[in-house]
Amino acid sequence: MNTNTACELKWGMLCAALIFLLLGACSDKDAIDTRPSYDPSKPVTISRFAPDSGGVNTQMIIYGSNFGSDTSQIKVYINGHLARLIGVNGTALYVLVPSKAGTGEVKVVIGNPAKEVVAAGPFKYIFLPSVSTLAGFTDKDGRTAIVDGPIEKAQFEEPYWLCFDEKKNIYVLEEFRGMRFIDADKTQVSTRFRTGNGLDRPRTLSFNTTYDTLYITNDQGSWTGLSTAVATKADNFTRWTSLIYSLQTNGGAAQPQTGDYFYNSYSNGAIFKWDRVAKVSKELFRIGDVSWEFNIQFAPSGDFAYIVVVNQHYILKANFNRETRQLETPVHFVGGRRSAGYQDGVGIDARFDQPHQGAFDENDNFYVCDIFNHCIRKITPEGVVSTFAGRPRTYGYADGALRDAQFDRPMGIIYDKESGTFYVADQKNRRIRIISTE
Template sequence: MNRILKGLRRSLPIAVFGTMLLAACSKKKSAESDAKFDPSQAVTVERFTPDSGGVGTQMIIYGSNFGNETGIVKVFINDIPAPVIGVKNTAIYVLIPSQAGEGKVRVQIGTGSNAKEVLTTSSFKYIFNSVVGTLAGFTDKAGNTAIVDGDISKAQFEEPYWLTFDQHKNLYLLEEYRGLRFIDSARTYVKTLFRAGNGLDRPRTLAFNPTYDTLYVTNDQWDERGLSTAILTPESGFTKWNSLIFSQTTNGGDANPITGDFFFNSYAKGEMFRWDRQTKSSRLMYRVDDVNWEFNIQFAPSGDFAYIVVVNQSYVLRTRYNKATGTLDAPVHFVGGRGQHDYRDGVGADARFDHPQQGTFDKNNNFYLTDVMNHCIRKITPEGVVSTFAGRPREYGYTDGPLRKAQFDRPQGIVYDEAAGTFYVADQKNRRIRTISVE
């Protein structure tokens, strides 16, 4: 063969000879790539690259005897399956799965008794890529917007304020002084369910009962004889509300997610009430603090306790749900300084907020709270440790990106989808619905 090549090299022009040589090499490489898995031979892994990355990162695993059929190739990173997107005999192409952690890469080739498995000696390190993005909403160059329904890419918002999910992960959104909006679970369109007015002029909070057949909407008004809480049901598609409770100036309410007991407040007297579903009447439990106390009630998923977020005094109380009486025990001071509007991470009463609003829980009972006038999202652990989760404290603006480089402008509402690893934020003065992806 060498003699033939030498002869060709002497008799042919250099360019022609080079072309023939490259073609021969390419044919040889193609044959190697197209080789099928040979169960009589060992499978080897030489290396993989990169050795770290986040979800969706493409990894290439180099080795031998991988075959050319993706259907018989399986890859696991730290025992978590990684999608295989391509294979040739010497390389496997995979995508890094979500939350892969840190561990060895395991390759399986073949099926049944012919299967071969090999484990790498080095480990892959997963990197969490938590970022702030924008789901919907925009303004023109002058900062103007409107209430616009339809395709989510064209939808607009004016005062996004409070958020909640139904059992299908559809989003229900209050616009302050304006009404109730809806975003489907696929996040493809927006529609208005009702407009404020006719006595329901300033809807403040939303809460579903445990079976999702009742949506409570609290209403903040100054008439002691006016509407305090309305309810909506699936029969009307949550488009028609009915009066439920009168005679309170109400900033917030919530239903226990296990028992369905509904609690709400009175701003004028700083009082906490329980709604009796049997007698259809409200029962005063206690005064939380002073008069003109603006607060809302937010239950943990277990229903065992709730946080009382005092908006106009910038602190948070904690109250235990009493299963024997179906009431909330007298609250205790948990985090923040009573009446001290400021910014400071810390523990318990040493931490500072500036008009906190809605919060949401993760599976570990960490509470993520919108800190409105600090323009950021704060995290509160069950032990009362307060830290800044997202945003630039005291710096309002509109910027997507890494958690602490992103900017909000008076964020008001927040909910968390555990399965998707995504927070949704009602970013009021940016007139947008923002996302925080944390996997």
């Protein structure tokens, strides 16, 4: 049997088993439940599992006996890591391999008191960092639309900025269009609100510490228009109300522990802090000249924030003073001021071409969308800049290995540390992309 035939047979068996499991789990609400039950007086056995190797979210079938049909009584571990159980039908379990599982034993735990059984032979964990597509597509002429519904049918027009809530639901700003929502299970896409009535160009999103208030900056193009709005959990984030006027804002962020809100002024290159009690703004400092487009992004620790100056192609770093609860005057960290280009390097020797949203990993490395270099750059805490994903200076659309993949003006990025996954708003490809890193 050749390799292709063997692969087709293996996946055919997996698909058939999955269909069997799902059909076995479904029954008419008025029908007699004939699904098998777990019998604590009998042993639980594992005869085999397939496949015997793979990466995160690999679909695994575990074959055996006396599994029952109640998923609430069953836990499956791969090398000690809890796997997501999708279905069970007496003699087969369907699970997804967890992130960062490593190579080790496959164990099933059932019942109370618990019975444990370990499969013969280890599961081999294989990881290859890669770029794939979560949602969005275009027709043969590159056209798209705003379409809600099942994630495989949803479409986007201008995905721009991303944000997680506490449950890992994803909020997506679409430039000049409004805010979309992707549920935590990554199955449905919906629209929370459309632009209009003064909120015409939403630019950034930032939750408060309790995730019940969402700050939405608005670049209104004037000194007197709406600059920051808020949406609340009470309205399911479908309505917004005005909070701050003036200053032509294009970036704002809440400090992750104190909730203090900071925002910028494009017109005079200044950073302000919003006083929630007095409901007034205080200018803290200015970072540049007029027409300085930038955003503010706090590290998860809250100890510092990066000030990403989009149209001047560099990034500053400002420490957060916990006594005064203010951002301190920033220092030039990486990139050449007013020097667009592409170059990996250290500190101000590196070059960007309109850096935009970034995301922090567990070690305070910062992964920033480099818009017109069409790639994702990595910045270490020491200021070392390298290319993480994409083909620099070459736009296009291609999934695959990190440096083989292509983006077209990536704008937004967020990171889920539990799964080691980045989500990218790939604006001109009209898609939400995934970078699996572990």
